[in-house]
Amino acid sequence: MKTKTEENIVESPLKNKKIVVYPVLREGSSFLQDIHPNHVGAFLFEGSKIRLHGTPYDTKLGHIIDPLTPEEKEFFYNSDLRIEEGALSIFDKNCYWNTFIVDLTREPVILDLSNPLDYLKYKFILCYSDLIAPSWEERFNKGTYKFAIRDKEYEEQSKIDKITKQLLVMKKFIDIKDSPSKLKGLLSMYYLKAGKTKNMNTINDVDALLELTEAIDKETDTFYDIFTDPRFEEKVFVYQCLIKGKIKRKGASYLIDGVEETMSMNLLLDFLKNPKNQDIKLKLLSSDESK
Known part of the structure; x- marks a missing residue:
């Protein structure tokens, strides 16, 4: 394990904030809601859980997902979690993520991102992008979302x-x-x-x-x-x-009555702002209806 030195200080990715993983309840998604809208089993029965276990894998692209950036890995090798050098590599046979577990239930899960282990859990669950919406606003964007992350x-x-x-x-x-x-x-x-x-x-x-x-x-x-x-x-x-009708538009070009040159909007604005053209602007302003 590396020791921290003044020459080898890695910036902490930890954040002084908390996020909450909430279940996504969809209206009419269960026949139990026909019995009662808030039926205890409409999402998961009491004591049931969805277990996220092992190195995340993208079934669509057919490859393993790396939860951490190189900088984050470097930080955690030097953290109090005492993770062995190289163990956070998804290609290591004893990869840290192989035995990593996060259980999600019908109860909200609070993760403190200033806590190293909670931060790892947070980065881990982000890999399950078909199961967990990245924000509460996006919770209905996919029919596969069962949970959503809320950043209060x-x-x-x-x-x-x-x-x-x-x-x-x-x-x-x-x-x-x-x-x-x-x-x-x-x-x-x-x-x-x-x-x-x-x-x-x-x-x-x-x-x-x-x-x-x-x-x-x-x-x-x-x-x-x-x-x-x-x-x-x-x-x-x-x-x-x-x-x-004092200025006419054709496509993206504009033409002032009495001025032969056609202009884009920005050129027209510059033209009207130019002190040399204030007599033309005054004519445009002359009608009470334009004030």
Whole structure:
């Protein structure tokens, strides 16, 4: 076993967090659920278990799966687990994983990733990618998933991130909600991003407001991307002009009335931002309807 020296310190892969392996209960997946939705045997009967044993093997690709990276192996050779040098190699006849066991039951299994043995269990169960979903959100992505890994810390942060996005989107939306022209410009941007087409001139102001409100509620991430675009305000202006026919689009090219040159969106934005072209921009701004 290697000794730790200042010249041979391996960074620890251990993490100060806990994950939980939960059973995936599918509605209607067992006839026992017809007796009672929460029947004790609907997933596994009390005392039953699914045993993961031995070096993981990918039956589809026909090869052994290595649970650890070379850096992780180096760390564990120097850990308090006293694993012999080379024993973590999946090609070693006395491979450490040959006798490794993790039992999963109908009860959630908590793994402390700051604990070396629990970390090994975590990396071990990740190899069973047809049996265990890598996250709770993905638990129904495969019909073969029986368990899913829940990272409570990640889930909590995801909730916070989602709320933060929702607040930013609503703030930006409120900032422009009193401008029917900007609302239609935003709706037009959303349609383009969503791969939809619609003549904005056929939508009245109230319908545009209602449609945006509903779309924002369902597709917060899409509107977050739109609102956080550094050139959002400039693009809204362009779309306002498109709706009014002051700028025309042909494919991915744009043409301003009175300007012969066709431009891409980015070139158009640069053109309108250029101090030399402010007289043209002022003409586009001249109509009260575009404000």
